[in-house]
Amino acid sequence: MSVGDRIAQRRHCTPKYVGRLFIDRVGIIDGLNPQHITDAMNNMFDMKLDYTTSYRALLYAQTLVRGSAEDGRGVEYLLAIRSEIADTMTVQPIDGWRFFVKGGKMDCVVDLEHGKCDCGVYAVEKIPCSHAIAAGTSVGLHISTLVCPVYSKDFLFAGYSENIYPCVGQQVEERTCFPPEVKRGPGRQKKSRWQSWLELSRMRGRKPRKQHRAYRCSKCKETGHTKPQCKSSSV
Ligand SMILES: [Zn+2]
Ligand SMILES: [Zn+2]
Structure with missing residues (x-):
């Protein structure tokens, strides 16, 4: 090297x-x-x-x-990372749902019908590896259709759809639970949300951002500051 x-x-x-x-x-x-x-x-x-x-x-x-x-953000996060890697791969169709995916350090045969890839990840996790994403994307499949439905919200909700009873003999405290008090701090709220793979892939499309107009203080109409920082005395 x-x-x-x-x-x-x-x-x-x-x-x-x-x-x-x-x-x-x-x-x-x-x-x-x-x-x-x-x-x-x-x-x-x-x-x-x-x-x-x-x-x-x-x-x-x-x-x-x-x-x-x-x-519950894990699957989306994995898909985001993997679809970025998938973008660098090349796909050759073999037959039906089978594809030869080249790229990365390992060339793989992906079988979308049976949810398998030579790398082994897809069959174990039931979440598509980057090879499977590359193959699926090449034929216009939505990535979410490649993920096993047990990861979906519907499956999670179904698991809690029935009444859940305490075990026999278990002491259940009787009190009403209220939601916690939420205080909103001053200033603009943080935008530290995890973005979904869809948002990330849109971002990668590099659409030009909207041109900002000159922002003005809503109180004194001057530029360069906003209302909370306004030093104007007029009310
Ligand atoms: Zn793979
Ligand atoms: Zn002002």
Whole structure:
């Protein structure tokens, strides 16, 4: 490997990049330690990672997957990452629902009918790997149709559709639960929402943003500040 290659490769070896790549290729992070990440990245991509990078990559991968299991954003997040990787792949149809997908470090045969790919991720997770996304997108399939319906909201709600009774002998405290009080802080609300793969892919389309007009203070009509910061004394 040339020095240039090595430098080009190192630029990508940030913990976040490694964490995402690991989730994309391996999918499962339960019970792993940083050494597993180091070994896997070495075997799959010839990446030489130090302990700190592997450790941080594992932490990052865990927050991606765990954060997701709790709040249900995980699948969309995976799809967002994977569809970005899928964009770099080339697809050749074989027959019916089978495709040969080239790109990344592994060329795969994807079988969309049976939900399988040579990389193994699709069959285990029932969530399409980047190869399956590339194949599906090439024939105009919506990514969501490739995901197993057990990940859908309807399945989640169905699980709680029946009454849930306490176990026999279990003491149930009698009190009314009210929603928590929500206080809205001053200023503009933060926009730190996780974006869906649809929004991300739209963003990648690079539509020109709307031209802003000059914003004026709603109180004194001057530019350069907004009402909360207004120093004008007129009421
Ligand atoms: Zn695959
Ligand atoms: Zn003002």
